[in-house]
Amino acid sequence: MLTWKKPIAFALACLLTVSLFMPAPNQKAEAFTTSNADTAMTAFVNTFYDASAKYFYTNSDHLIHPEHAYGPNGGLYTDFWWEAQLWETVMDAYERTSSPTYRTMIDDIYTGFNAKYTNMMANVFNDDLGWWALACLRAYELTGTVEYLNRGSFLFDQIYSEWDTSYYNGGIWWRRDAHNPNVSANAQKNMATNAPMVMTAIKLRYAYNNTAYLTKATQIYDWTKLKLTSGSKVNDHMEGTGAGIVKDWDFTYNYGTFLGAAVSLYQATGSSSYLTDANNAAQYVIDKMVSAQSLMYEGENDAAGFKMVFARNLNRLRVQGGQSQYLSFLQQNATQAWNHRRTSDNIIGSDWLRPTGSGYVQSLTAAAGASILQLVPADNYTGYIAGNGAYEAENARRTLVSGSGMVNESTYAGFTGRGYVAGWNTNNTSLDFYVNQNSASTKTISFHYAAGAGNASRYVKVNGVFVSNNLVFASTSGWGTFSTVTVSVPLNAGSNTIQLGYDSSKGNSNYLNVDLLSGL
Known part of the structure; x- marks a missing residue:
């Protein structure tokens, strides 16, 4: 239910009262090293993971706060789509380290999630289900466990059945209980639902050696590009009656999911047009959604995790799309995140340009900082990141x-x-x-x-x-x-x-x- 919460996250970002920080004259900056990546991930797991429940807590203090009281046990544990992102954070760490600890956690988190959500399809939000479909297919690729393939395939089929041409000439609905904009304000088709399904479809195409999934991926992508992009700008969703209206909210995760979809189709087809689309979306964020070359603060709650989705897919563009020009940007952002961690527990906050405060930190927030340190090769730079001055x-x-x-x-x-x-x-x-x-x-x-x-x-x-x-x-x-x-x-x-x-x-x-x- 990501899109429904976004205006709330934006309001929180705007209403936040800033506490000023004055660093001590001899404050030490630390480099982004492999050891830093290890420390960041260990701190994240130690702070947020409940090994007995095989599930992540919502907040670092293990208390329920009204700012995000969603998820199992009244919000004590993370909600549906957050847990999918944190599961992928563990996969980020496993890909970097091949650690048996993280390999075991991949299976355990899946088990813990199913214990909390015994019927995934009770969730009416297709984007929530889609994040799990995508994560399951990634888990299958990493582990070979057929259960992950079966679950990802099942979820994809359920979500794809929501493709509908009655409004906006195609696209997958955000919610399974809202298909008519004449009767429901929740009837919309968004980037968060459609673009991840392109990535999932390509994974299924290779898992089953079935080109029908490529056809579906192309169909979803073509609609998404036509309806939800304008030049390099990636918009949020369509709503309203008739031809519909486009909501042009700028969020880094929209750019991340769209460029990720383009990278997947580039891999599957070799067509340079997809690579061009991915680079255009990436460059928009790098040029316009930063502060001095660091990914901007977008808010708390859902919004704090948006740049994790962007960074994960930008790194895919770097590696799988052969676009090495993004390495420095990613490394600088990883260093900024690390340098602004809370040194008492090595947890990274929601704004990578300012020190993490003493209050509780949300798990999705902390995962974003931990993930970028797993995704990006360490550059061993020692010092501060001053940015470009703008x-x-x-x-x-x-x-x-x-x-x-x-x-x-x-x-x-x-x-x-x-x-x-x-x-x-x-x-x-x-x-x-x-x-x-x-x-x-x-x-x-x-x-x-x-x-x-x-x-x-x-x-x-x-x-x-x-x-x-x-x-x-x-x-x-x-x-x-x-x-x-x-x-x-x-x-x-x-x-x-x-x-x-x-x-x-x-x-x-x-x-x-x-x-x-x-x-x-």
């Missing part, structure tokens, strides 16, 4: 208050990335940029902005300390005219927080649209 405002974290109107927008030309943050004039709100530096220094940074309502002013803090109480953003005469304003900031080696905020006691309330922080 931080898009639309990808930054926000501190909001009730009724504030900070939204992502792309109405006026002249912006970089995916757009800019618009509608900002509410007291006690801020944009928070998490900036990593290789060494301590003073930098002159620039904000790219539009101030069509007249002069605006905001404060700038660095690691909780004011560096400008009232930075003036001079009027740009119109919202389609962008300008820059600069300020000098002192930065520590390692992690820093640059906060651009509005305090009514320090400035005026004119609206301000912010596009980019640069100069780092």
Whole structure:
């Protein structure tokens, strides 16, 4: 039930109150090494895995929290699709290490899941079932256990039976209980359901040596590309009556599943057009859904696992598609994740650009960080990852208050990335940029902005300390005219927080649209 929760995850991302972090001057950065990958996976298993239940806990404190009270035992254990992703995290570790411990866990987790969900088909969400179908086929490829093939094949057939041309000229429905958009708001066809089924179908094509699965994979892919992509942009879903409308929500897992589907068809056919599609989707994320080349924070709950799906399939593109140009990007993100782990227990949080806090961490969140360290070959780099110096405002974290109107927008030309943050004039709100530096220094940074309502002013803090109480953003005469304003900031080696905020006691309330922080 991934799509249904996404607006909630996005709201949580926007409403999160940021606690600022000031690193100690002698804070040590550690390299991404094979030993780090071992430590990260061991920490993940030790923290979240209940060996007696053969199942993963939802939260690191093994308590139920209302933020994600889904899954067995009232939410004590992870829900349906989370457990499939964590099962794949274990497979990531097994592929890297060939450890008998992880090989045993592959079988045990399957057993534990079936004990908690005695009838998988009671779940009406086809995307949930699809993640298990895909994971089962991967488990079959790794272990040769026929039960995994049988279960994956069964689930694929059940999901594929939901292919329907009555609305939108094809596509698989998200839910098995919602097929008519005239009577149900839940009637939609989405990327999360359709793209993974392309990957599953190709796995079945080779498992059974049956080209009928290739035909089905091509059919699903062609519809998905036609209806849910536009150029390099990968959209979320279709809904509504008649021809339907496309919801263009940007989430990294949509790009990950689509490029993964393209890689699978490239492997099966050798057609370069699929490789082109995969590279286009990958490059969109690398160009537009990052902060200084690190995958952006997308929220908590489901959203914290989105970049795991993207990284897993980007690595497939690197290896199976022969696209070595992504190695450095993946290694840098793995290093960022590791460097920002919580050192007390080596658990990695939801934002790979800032240190993991002291509160409980969700299992899907931690799995994302653990997985990328398993997927990517260690580069043994020692030091911080400073990025490319460009931080898009639309990808930054926000501190909001009730009724504030900070939204992502792309109405006026002249912006970089995916757009800019618009509608900002509410007291006690801020944009928070998490900036990593290789060494301590003073930098002159620039904000790219539009101030069509007249002069605006905001404060700038660095690691909780004011560096400008009232930075003036001079009027740009119109919202389609962008300008820059600069300020000098002192930065520590390692992690820093640059906060651009509005305090009514320090400035005026004119609206301000912010596009980019640069100069780092």
